[in-house]
Structures are given as C-alpha cells and as structure tokens.
Amino acid sequence: MTTLAVWKFASCDGCQLSLLDCEDELLAVAGRVRIAHFLEASRAVLPGPYDVSLVEGSITTPADAERIHAIRDASRVLITLGACATAGGIQALRNSADVAEYASAVYARPDYLDTLATSTPIAAHVDVDYELHGCPIDKGQLLETITALLAGRKPNLPAHSVCFDCKRRNNVCVVVARGEPCLGPVTRAGCGAICPAFGRGCFGCFGPAETPNGPAEADLLRAAGMSEDDIRRLYRTFTVSAFAEVAGDAS
Amino acid sequence: MTHRSDRLIDVRALARVEGEGAMHVRVRDGAVADVRLEIYEPPRFFEAFLRGRRHTEPPDITARICGICPVAYQMSACAAIEDACGAVVPPAVADLRRLLYCGEWIESHTLHIYLLHAPDFLGYAGALDLAKDRRDLVERGLALKKTGNDLVEVVGGRAIHPVNVRVGGFYRAPAPADLAPLRDRLRAALDQALATVRWVAGFDFPDFRHEHEMLALVDPGRYAIESGTVATTGGLAFGVQDFEDHVVEEHVPHSTALHARLAGRGRYLTGPAARYTLSRQWLSPLAREAAAEAGLGAECRNPYRSIVVRAVETVYAVEEAIRLIDRYEPPPAAAIDVPPRAGAGRGATEAPRGTLFHRYELDAAGLVTSARIVPPTAQNQAAVEHDLGRFVADRLDLPDDRLTAECEQAIRNYDPCISCATHFLDLRVDRG
Known part of the structure; x- marks a missing residue:
C-alpha cells in the first residue's frame, strides 16, 4: 500500500488541514494509503522511506534547512502544499527587511529565537516533484493529485490565469x-x-x-x-x- | 526504569495539536523540578510586517496566522480597526459576522472533539484508526464538521482563509436562497451535535481540578462570540479597550510564544471552560439541558471535561446559526465605509480556543504603525504548565511511554493552537 507522510514547516497548518477538510473523501483516501506520518491527525509514526510526502510551510530556521533534506531523502515523490512551501509565504516579507529589527519589534528577548534572515520555498533547498499553489491550497486539487498518483498518472494542475x-x-x-x-x-x-x-x-x-x-x-x-x-x-x-x-x- | 528518582521525559513532537510544540519534564529526587511547554513553531513576525500596511489589510493578513481559526483573526482584526476609526457596523452586519463565526465554532470544535481529542479517551492513535472499528462515529463527526465548513464557505467564500470579510462588513451579503439549503443541513447537524454531547459525556474523565482564574468575554443576554466585555471568575471586569492594562506578556527562554498574565494576579485560563463558567446562563435552553444531562455543573474546572463543553458549545452554535438564518434579511449594504483616522483601536472576540485580542495603531493616512496580537494559547501557557506539573507529580511511577501518552492527552485538553501562539510543544521528561 502507498505510504503517505505529511510534514510541516513555517506555516498556519491550513494546507494540511485541507486534507482533514475532505470530509466526504477522507475515509476513502485513508483506505487506499497507509498514513505513515501525519502528526496533526495521528500520534502513530512509521519509519520511512515514504512513497509520497506532502510538505507544508517554508524554511525559516537552520534546523528546518537540515530537516527538509532528510525528508527528501526518505521520500519517493515530494509535493509542496501552498504559498509558504511553494513561494516562502507571507513570512517571506522579512526577506527584504531587517530580521533583527523584526524580532525586536515582536519579542522582548530576540536572543531567545533561532531564525534565518529569509523565508524560502522548499524548492530552494531540495528537488520538488509537484507543487500545489494557493493560500490555502484547493482541496479539489489535493484530491486530484493524490488520486493521480495512486492511478500512476500525472496530476492535472492548471497553469492558466x-x-x-x-x-x-x-x-x-x-x-x-x-x-x-x-x-x-x-x-x-x-x-x-x-x-x-x-x-x-x-x-x-x-x-x-x-x-x-x-x-x-x-x-x-x-x-x-x-x-x-x-x-x-x-x-x-x-x-x-x-x-x-x-x-x-x-x- | 519506572522508579528512578531522577529522569527526563521528552516529547519532541506533540501529535494531534495544531502547530509544532514539545514538552519537557525534569524530575529530580523524585519530584517534578520543571515542566516546560516548548513552542518551537518558527516565528513568522506578523506584528512586524503589519507595519506599513493599509488599515484594510489586517483581516486578510492575520487570517494566515491560523488555518484552523482564520475567522477569529478576521473578526478581532475588524473589531480593532473599526474601534480605531470610530466605526460601528449595523446590527444586520454584526449578525452576519456572528453567523460566520458559528460556522467556525462548529468546524473547529468538531475537528478537536473527533479528530484530535476523542481518540485519547478511547485508546486510539488517531481518528482514522478509530474509524476502522467505529466508522459510524467518525462519519458523524465528519458530517458535522462539513456543515460548519460549508457555513463558513457560503458566508465567507472559502472554508480556510475566507475571502468575503472586510473592515466594515462583507464584500457581498449572501442571498436568503444561499442560506436556505444550509438550514436543513443545520437541523441534521443539531441531532449530530446532541449525539456528540451524549457520546463524550460517557468518556472516563480523570479527577483533576484547577483553581486558575478564568477569563472570557461576556455579552449579557447572549453567549459571547464576536463581541462583549472581559470578565474573570475572580470578579475582574474591564472593557476590551483597557485590555493592555490587565493582560501583560513576557517572553520566556524556551518558547517562541509570549506568556500572558493578568497584571497583579498571575496566570489564568481562557477558552470553552472559561466561557461556559462565565456565561452558561446565556446558553440556549437546549444547550443548557444537554450540559446538565452531560453532568456539567455551574462551573467547569476539570480540563478533561473541556471536550464536553466543546460539544455543548457546538449545540449552541448550530442552534444560533439556525436562529440567525431564520431571521436573516440581507443588510441594505454589505459593508459600511470605514475611513481611516490616526489613533489606536482594540478588538477582542472568542476564538474557538479562547479570547483573541488585537490592537492596531494607525497614522492619518490609514497605515498601520504598530500591531499587537494576544492569542488564546499564549494566555493559557503558564496555567497549562502549572497543571502539567501537578499532573506529572501524581504519575511519576508510570513508565516513560505511558507517561508521555498521558501528558499529550492532558495537553490536548487545552486545545493549544501552536501556530497561533507563535509568538508553542516536543515532551521531554528529564529524570536525571
């Protein structure tokens, strides 16, 4: 059975929530794949490798810049979900700002934080097989992508306006x-x-x-x-x- | 292994919570020395990049703090900006906001009850495992959740990060014909919500009582959702405009969240149990009856029973949505014009997991010069850590894996939203 893993980086959780929001299809999907890692839904975690990894969020910390490589290495197909994972997200507004000043504007003790000066998309760090865009992603596109991969075909994802x-x-x-x-x-x-x-x-x-x-x-x-x-x-x-x-x- | 007097229990990635966090427990000489909820969700600096944005932008921008409760962010942002600009929306627009918010309470509470919290009480790793044995239960939860999401979609345009909310009201008010099909769905949802109360009321609740002060909005005459003034179980009462005099935040080393305290009083709890304790008299008769049958009394101080309160609030939100749809007439204008003016404004609404405060300062051109957001999980963190210390102290004879699982369940009682709190959890118990 195809194994599916869901991973989170800097984000709002909304894109992985889109999977749980497929109320009519969730149990059918769960019957066709083995969910090996999806912390928002289950505390049961299976070791890799994984057939399909869904990645939400952007890279904003030194530790996450390392973690994404381990996930890529353990994944046959890696799909990025949403504006954070595909483009750095709204938190990429820091990229043209002084992140030290940002930290001091929000936190009393910026020295407690461990953050990068930039928020970057997953593809800036590792090879990505498919990208689902949107803030949040469209759950129809998510189902199309999972269905296509289970059927062994390419997902139909529009690039028009x-x-x-x-x-x-x-x-x-x-x-x-x-x-x-x-x-x-x-x-x-x-x-x-x-x-x-x-x-x-x-x-x-x-x-x-x-x-x-x-x-x-x-x-x-x-x-x-x-x-x-x-x-x-x-x-x-x-x-x-x-x-x-x-x-x-x-x- | 199980009786070492020094140990470290470390849950590095908490499951079935929203966002990323950890828990560390340090045990020295057979006593709990330290409990820390660590929020390692990376900082995203919303309050910093809101500066320089137009006064019309915070509802769309702050929605992105949380994919589970974006409506709460939109509603608190609108309230704060309208306060800054001296604008008051007409009752028909306020009612439509309450209707949208009912949809979010239904979907968020049902997500938490069925997918995040109930599996703990029943001994499953998650709802998908529960579905293998009791598909009917999970299907009921998903149907109820879908009705909440569909309500958000019809009124807000999209279930996650709605597009129809604006400062001053909505881009487009729904036609009565858009809402009519929802009314039948909500009638079915009411039965599902009542069945949910009866189901969770039968769970086995460990004995635990906290004595924290509890805080929520109150809106005499009705259950507070999108408006109200602040009240606590300790008798403190203040207007939302004075929240900064009373709610103070500090930054603690192990967290990208800020800890909030009540000035001169200390830690406190916000959320469904606080709302229920302060406003249960304003629940609908059916919701009050369901609460009484489920064994809830005048107050709820056992965090495990918060799942029952969420179910009762879901009954209320479904009924309230039906009531609002029944009397709905499209407002003459979907939004009022809110011209900017220089000054500060504050807003607070009841997110599914507790009171959410926003404050903005605007310049004369309508650009945001400063922003402050105080989410429920940051307010609850000190009280949750305090409760976990007591909880672990009573269970030190458990082996690490069992203690870890029980700590995770205890944390989920508070429905922490870690994405929100970043400005939250991995469990590490250090037994030396």
Whole structure:
C-alpha cells in the first residue's frame, strides 16, 4: 500500500488541514494509503522511506534547512502544499527587511529565537516533484493529485490565469464592470475565482500564472486608481517572492 | 526504569495539536523540578510586517496566522480597526459576522472533539484508526464538521482563509436562497451535535481540578462570540479597550510564544471552560439541558471535561446559526465605509480556543504603525504548565511511554493552537 507522510514547516497548518477538510473523501483516501506520518491527525509514526510526502510551510530556521533534506531523502515523490512551501509565504516579507529589527519589534528577548534572515520555498533547498499553489491550497486539487498518483498518472494542475475560471463561472468582471483592481489576469487558477464571485478583486494568493503580463497588469491597476505604493503592497503579500518579476521589482 | 528518582521525559513532537510544540519534564529526587511547554513553531513576525500596511489589510493578513481559526483573526482584526476609526457596523452586519463565526465554532470544535481529542479517551492513535472499528462515529463527526465548513464557505467564500470579510462588513451579503439549503443541513447537524454531547459525556474523565482564574468575554443576554466585555471568575471586569492594562506578556527562554498574565494576579485560563463558567446562563435552553444531562455543573474546572463543553458549545452554535438564518434579511449594504483616522483601536472576540485580542495603531493616512496580537494559547501557557506539573507529580511511577501518552492527552485538553501562539510543544521528561 502507498505510504503517505505529511510534514510541516513555517506555516498556519491550513494546507494540511485541507486534507482533514475532505470530509466526504477522507475515509476513502485513508483506505487506499497507509498514513505513515501525519502528526496533526495521528500520534502513530512509521519509519520511512515514504512513497509520497506532502510538505507544508517554508524554511525559516537552520534546523528546518537540515530537516527538509532528510525528508527528501526518505521520500519517493515530494509535493509542496501552498504559498509558504511553494513561494516562502507571507513570512517571506522579512526577506527584504531587517530580521533583527523584526524580532525586536515582536519579542522582548530576540536572543531567545533561532531564525534565518529569509523565508524560502522548499524548492530552494531540495528537488520538488509537484507543487500545489494557493493560500490555502484547493482541496479539489489535493484530491486530484493524490488520486493521480495512486492511478500512476500525472496530476492535472492548471497553469492558466484566474480570468479563465472567472469567465467559466459566469462572474461579472469586477475590473470592467466596477473598476476594481484585480490580480486575476496574472494569477494562477485553482481557487475557482472566488474573490470576483464575491465582488472583490483577486489578491493573488495562488501566485503568478504561467505567462503573466506584468506591464499590462500594472496599467490596469493604475487605471483602477491604485497608487504605486498600493500596487507594491498588493503584490507583496502572500507570495511576495513569486510575484517579484511580475511586479517589476527586485524584492 | 519506572522508579528512578531522577529522569527526563521528552516529547519532541506533540501529535494531534495544531502547530509544532514539545514538552519537557525534569524530575529530580523524585519530584517534578520543571515542566516546560516548548513552542518551537518558527516565528513568522506578523506584528512586524503589519507595519506599513493599509488599515484594510489586517483581516486578510492575520487570517494566515491560523488555518484552523482564520475567522477569529478576521473578526478581532475588524473589531480593532473599526474601534480605531470610530466605526460601528449595523446590527444586520454584526449578525452576519456572528453567523460566520458559528460556522467556525462548529468546524473547529468538531475537528478537536473527533479528530484530535476523542481518540485519547478511547485508546486510539488517531481518528482514522478509530474509524476502522467505529466508522459510524467518525462519519458523524465528519458530517458535522462539513456543515460548519460549508457555513463558513457560503458566508465567507472559502472554508480556510475566507475571502468575503472586510473592515466594515462583507464584500457581498449572501442571498436568503444561499442560506436556505444550509438550514436543513443545520437541523441534521443539531441531532449530530446532541449525539456528540451524549457520546463524550460517557468518556472516563480523570479527577483533576484547577483553581486558575478564568477569563472570557461576556455579552449579557447572549453567549459571547464576536463581541462583549472581559470578565474573570475572580470578579475582574474591564472593557476590551483597557485590555493592555490587565493582560501583560513576557517572553520566556524556551518558547517562541509570549506568556500572558493578568497584571497583579498571575496566570489564568481562557477558552470553552472559561466561557461556559462565565456565561452558561446565556446558553440556549437546549444547550443548557444537554450540559446538565452531560453532568456539567455551574462551573467547569476539570480540563478533561473541556471536550464536553466543546460539544455543548457546538449545540449552541448550530442552534444560533439556525436562529440567525431564520431571521436573516440581507443588510441594505454589505459593508459600511470605514475611513481611516490616526489613533489606536482594540478588538477582542472568542476564538474557538479562547479570547483573541488585537490592537492596531494607525497614522492619518490609514497605515498601520504598530500591531499587537494576544492569542488564546499564549494566555493559557503558564496555567497549562502549572497543571502539567501537578499532573506529572501524581504519575511519576508510570513508565516513560505511558507517561508521555498521558501528558499529550492532558495537553490536548487545552486545545493549544501552536501556530497561533507563535509568538508553542516536543515532551521531554528529564529524570536525571
């Protein structure tokens, strides 16, 4: 039976929770795989190697930078889950800041902390086989990926933009109809275009689509009334490093 | 092995808690010398990078502190920013927030009861093992949890990190037709929640009584969820705007969490047992009746019985959601405009695992100049360590593996959310 392991690095637990949130499918999945390491769900831990490792979170401490290599070595297929694991997450906002100053702003005794100056994606440290994007990931994409691996095929994960899914959902375009700033044209699909469906512009939590047009998007955001500072803030949120090129800055 | 007078028990990675933590117990000359909950979840510096963000951004940003209770973060952030800007949302918007929050209480409590905590009482490593013997029980829990998640999804747009919440209200108010199918699901959920109370009430609860002061929001006339003032079992009462005068935090060496204390009073506990003890008179008649049948009295001071309180609160949240849907009329506007102004604002709401305080300072342009977040687990940590010291002292004759398992169960009583507390646990018992 295929063995499945779930690992956590710096993160909110939301992406691994997505697996427990598959209420209709969880027991069926559990019947097809042997869950060998999933601390959020079970205290039973089996030794590696593992057929599939799901990795949540980003690398932010010296110890974690070591631990991810041991996990890679013990895993046949390694899949990263979500904005933290694929792009460093919101905590990557430290990468262009003074992390010592950040630590002293939050903690009375920064000297008690053991942290790196950067938050980096898993792929910056080890080879990654598949990436699931999003903050959080879409549980449909997670089930598709697990199903595909059990069937011995490649998972079907779109790289097109949110705009395609938005049209398919028959949403009214928030940019055209209401002049709202929206990152949909440059953001990877997968969420189901939920923000426009609720009348707000996409804020890019799945990171950039495969071929984003940064300059055209900048014009669109300016036309919607955003200042350069606002545009910078919009890109510099959940997948700051992945959007650096689209945003046209060196962050 | 089992009777050494000096030993070290070390649980390096606690299972079935949210986030990463450890526990270290040091035993010297047959007595517990030191118990530490170690939060090694790496620091993520939310309060630092919130500086310079627009006053509209903290609800989306702080949701990312916790994937299990993002609504709590969004609600406390909105409350604090609206306080800073002098904005008060209309009752219809406040009701919609309460409805969204009921969804989070249902999904988070059910996750904790069925997937994290109940396996301890029944001797299973996890719910998936329990499902091999009692699939019906786990299916009931998953169905109840799904109803909570679906409620969050309909009102909030997404179960984890909802997208529909904004300062001032919502991007889009649901249509009554969106909520109608949920009402039937919630009727079924009410039966599942009542069955859950009866099920957990039959568990074997070790004798344990703590004497900590307990703290929760109170909202006379109804059970506090998204608003209220602060009260404690010791008779302390203050407004949320004064929380910093009373809740003080200190940084301890073994933790990336900050320990909170009540100024001049010391350690305290927040969470379901505190809420129940301070507000049980405001539970619905059905939830009060379920609590009485489950053997809960006027107060809950046995941490093991917190699972019963969570089940009772789930009954309440389901009923409250039905009540709110029944009287729902879409607000004239889904949100009010909240223009920024310079100043500080404070907000507190009842996350599933306890009171969550936020404070922001804004400049005249509406940019955040400072942020402070005091999550429930940081408030509880000192009291949990104190209880664990007493707990271990009574069980020193147990072998390490048994003691470790029982300590983990004891820790799960408090539903620690380590991702939240980072600013939490691995058990290490040092027996010398």
